[in-house]
Amino acid sequence: MRGRGSPHFALDSCKRLILSLLFLLAPLIIAEFQPADDFLLACGAGGGTALPDGRLFVPDSSSSAALSDCSSTALSSSAPPPLYRTVRAFPCPSSYVFHVAAAAQAGLLLRLHFHPFPSPSLNLSAALFNVSVSGVPLLSLFSPAAAAASPPRPLVREFYLKHNSSSLRLTFSPASPSTVAFINAIELFSAPDRLFSDAFTPIPSLFSFSDAPLSNHLLETVFRINVGGSFVTPDNDTLWRTWEPDDKYLQNPARAISVTFGNHIQYRDGGATPEIAPDYVYGTARAMNKGDSSNSSSPSNYFNISWNFPVPNSVHGFLVRLHFCDIVSSALNELFFNVYINGYPAYKDLDLSSQSSYTLASPYYVDFVVLHRSSTGGINISIGPSEHSLPSKINALLNGVEILKINGVVSSPNEDSRKSRHFGVIVASVLGCLILACAFMVLVVIMAQRKSRKDQMPQSQDADTWSPLPVLPGNSYLRLTELTTASPSNNPNLQLRVPFFEIVLATNNFNENALVGAGGFGKVYKGVLRDGTKIAVKRGTRGSQQGLGEFQTEIEILSKIRHHHLVSLIGYCEEQAEKILVYEFMEKGPLRDHLYGSRNPSLSWKQRLEICIGSARGLHYLHTGSAQVIIHRDVKSSNILLDENYAAKVADFGLSKLGTSTNQSHVSTGVKGSFGYLDPEYFKTQQLTDKSDVYSFGVVLLEVLCARPVIDQSLPWEQVNLAEWAMHWQKKRLLERIIDPSLKGKTNRKSLKKFGETVEKCLAQYGIDRPTMGDVLWNLEYALQLHERAVHQEPGGDSTYGPSDESSSSVLQVSTSAVTAMRDTSTAERHGKSSTDTVGLANKEAFRPGRNS
Known part of the structure; x- marks a missing residue:
């Protein structure tokens, strides 16, 4: 067992002091971490x-x-x-x-x-x-x-x-x-429980990190820094780690002073533990050097303290964990400051008092996932005063930094492992279900009583009624909400509001057994409303700055549109500092889980084509079905969900962007999206068009065909990027060499050829050379008809990919009447007609006998 040092005093002169110290240290010794393995x-x-x-x-x-x-x-x-x-x-x-x-x-x-x-x-x-x-x-x-x-x-x-x-x-x-x-x-x-969780804020907030939860990734430690302190050796750390001083990473040292705390660190339930970082880290810090205002490097009290950490010279995602503990304030609510990572505002107006249950010297940490490129020259971390700081209390501090490189997923938990992992929880839940049911009954009665008084109360009071955490002046979430002008509270779609207690009932108080997924916004739970409706509940991570923007965008987009190939928004909840979205539940889950990384049975070629066609219809409606063009901006296989009949619906509109009209050529905006799916032209020019969705959808088509991740760093370098690797073979007309092995011998060669040509057009370098989603839809329908015709007319005779006698026809070769019919699709849907019927007419015309066959 690791020993803790103590002062060496003569026993005869300090016996009582030593006994007192042992009494104080006893709880720490008893609670010391003991690994199971x-x-x-x-x-x-x-x-x-x-x-x-x-x-x-x-x-x-x-x-x-x-x-x-x-x-x-x-x-x-x-x-x-x-x-x-x-x-x-x-x-x-x-x-x-x-x-x-x-x-x-x-x-x-x-x-x-x-x-x-x-x-x-x-x-x-x-x-x-x-x-x-x-x-x-x-x-x-x-x-x-x-x-x-x-x-x-x-x-x-x-x-x-x-x-x-x-x-x-x-x-x-x-x-x-x-x-x-x-x-x-x-x-x-x-490792201790919850050493790494799935809650984080992406920096910059313009990318979607990963489909797999953060804690399922392989993390490699790059830096572990005791800011303002000395070396912490393994014999003084709860997990036998080494923390190095920050001196060689500190920029402009004259702006910072070292601070040391002589009293006890106040660890609290639900917060940081000694396993997260020892008190040797939380007991030291760097703060602003305000005592030398004449110094040319710090001419006023408004300056930042910065550190630069050189990280591996390649494109990587990094987990950056920052440790804070207010050891400089003499009273609560004195310390407000900002945190920046690589120049981006990572945490505005951080109030450590509100984050530590209003206790001084109570540790707090926060995780960020940082996109790093070699051109940025390392990871830069800065802290500086907030505009909410009182003039006499201006300060900022940092206690510790950890930077870990995010590598691939070692193993993704499947449903069976989740059930095994939570077996004990299920047993405990069964034993406590009667107590829980009684508690919910009391909750319903109380809510009914309060509802009768709701019309007499201001709206803001209703939001404070059921707060599970203190919502007090100075809370970062409240300030963020006050500064937001487009709050859903002002949304006219008030009929979409779902009371928080209804969501609590539906999810059994957000029981972990109901957890079906997690992402940058937060966790997703399966629930059942009291009328029997199955729902998916996306609960935003508390305090996430990214989450508020996505929350508002989803409501703005989905409250305006309805389509049978777009996931429907049932409602939203904005109470008690909660940001919750409620959707229809998709029984079969994400398309990605049916392609790789799970035990789901392999999809047939026909099923894959039908799923691609359904997804294309949903995206085509977004681009043409309303007065404003809607660009999804995060098309990927994990954002295409399947219902119980494997019908596809496009989901997750948190990054979507509205154009001013269908005639607008592009929208200038910051780059957002997911690695591997991002349109290279959009990335270079920051000019977003509907053709950016077409590029991303082309990558999804390859994912469907090859059944592998779009970025897989465990493969040889030439195979890491699916789009580049597949296009290498498509240009040679040898795409059949890399398709999902379960499809080999089961696809019609003409159907597969048309599919490959469609993908190639979608992945054109410039958007002007890419087809519209309507064009993509027509060609996918054509590929399906080629497959079905071969199945019915030539069973076994034309099932494999080989040299084709089909002419090298253009992907966009359709009849004039078909074009007219498809252009009328969006008009029909705006007048309440089914897009399926209209598209069907167009396809019959486009693929009639004698054309493209």
Whole structure:
């Protein structure tokens, strides 16, 4: 067990003081984190190695982890720290297999220790190798000697991962037969609950991070900084981490002063814990140096303190965790300040009093997902005064920074694992259901009584009635709402309002067993209204600045349109600092889950074509079905949902943009969207058109055809980007080589050829060369008819992709009457007619015998 230091006093003179200290430290010792799984391996060692923090590393040869015979050991002749005096080397691929308990499936911390010390038997300085965990890359072409300083020093690489299997395989593979892989020590232990959650704010707020929850991604620690303090060694950290000082990253040091707190840090229920960061971090900080206003670098009290952290020189997403603890104020509500990341306002008017249950010296942390490109020159973090600060109380502070690189998903939880994980919760829920039912009955009665008085109360009072958290002056959410001019509160569609207590009833108080998804906006729950209607409830993350804009956009868009290929908005709730959207429930979930990453059965070619056609109809309606063009701006497979009959509906309009009219050529706006789907022309010019949706939909078509993610960094570099890789084969007219293996031999070659040509047009570099969504729809209908005609007329005779006798006809080749009919589609829908009927007439004309066949 890790020990905590205490002052050395003579027992006869300080006995009472020591007893008092032990009494104060007793709760901390009792509550110290004890991992369910704890593998500590001294690789190549002949005996146990004890560290100053009290932990014992056992030889890897005697551990429960399986070890390949393809290995050798070496002993250092120098005197590095004990853990780095032996090494296990591998001239060929070798693995450790760890058997982890169920508790570890919530998350694992993995630390790999390397030290390329001089050895007469092994050339460790020339080692170049790869490291993977259960097939997912951790380190690629890793050279410890190149990464270390000269002379070589020990290195530690730390990772956080989720793993839904009872065994974990850690593999070391030399890059070539002439080199070796090696490892000095391994730490693998179960992480505390909620060490990393799925709640974060994206920076900038112009991109959608990922379909998978953040906590399911592999995270690699890049920086861990004790701001304003000294080194924190593993024996003084609750999770045996190392925190380095911020001195070499601080910009313009004259603007900042170090602050040290001499009293107890007030950890509270529901907030930061010692496992999030130790009191050595929360007890030190950097604050504004206001005492030297004559300094030319800080001529007034209005300036920022900045840090710059050089991160890997490539395009990556990073998790940035900032730690705060108000150790400078003498009273509550004195400290308001702003936080900026890479120049973007990450947190405006941060009030630590309201975030820490109105307690001073109470720690608080917040997570951001930051898009980084090599041209930005690192991740820059700044803090500075807020306009809400009192002139005499202007200040800002920061206690700690963690930056972790976000890699691929190790394993995505499926429905079965979710059920297993929550089995104990289900049992407890059954035992407590009677109590819960009684509580809800009381809730309904109270709400009914308050409803009778509702007309006599101002609207704002109704919003405060059921607040689960204090909603007091100075709350960041309230200030954000007051500064927003387009609040849904002013929306004329008041009939869409859903009372908060109805949503609580429908979701069983947001029970985790009802959780069906999560994203940048928040979590999504399945619910059932009292009339039996199944609903999907999207609950915004409290305090998310991105969420408010998306919330308003969804209501503005979906309150104006209705279409059987667009997910319907049932209502919304804006009470008690909650932002909740209620939709119709789509039984089969996202299209993405039926293509890869789940146990759903493979879709047939006909099903895939019908899903693409339904999605295209929904997007075509957005572009042409109203006086204002609606550009979705986030078309991807996870935003196409399927009902119980596999009918497709487009969803998630939080990033959508309204044009002024259907004649407008483009909308100038900041770039928003998702990696892999983003229109390159829009990215370069920031001019958004409906052709940007066409490009994204073309990527979705490839996703449907190939059944793989659009960005997969675990693949060879030429295959990472699906659009680039697929177009390489499409231009060679060999697209059949990369289609979903379950489709091979089951697709009509002419149908597949037309599908590939459609995709190629959608992915044209310039929007002017891309078809409209109406054109795309016609060609998908044509591809389906080619497939069905082959099935009915030539069973088994024309099912595979091969050289086609079909002429290389234009994707846009349709009859004049068909064009006229399709252009009338949006008019028919505005007058209440079914778009399906109108489109059907157009398709009959476009694909009549003798044309394009």
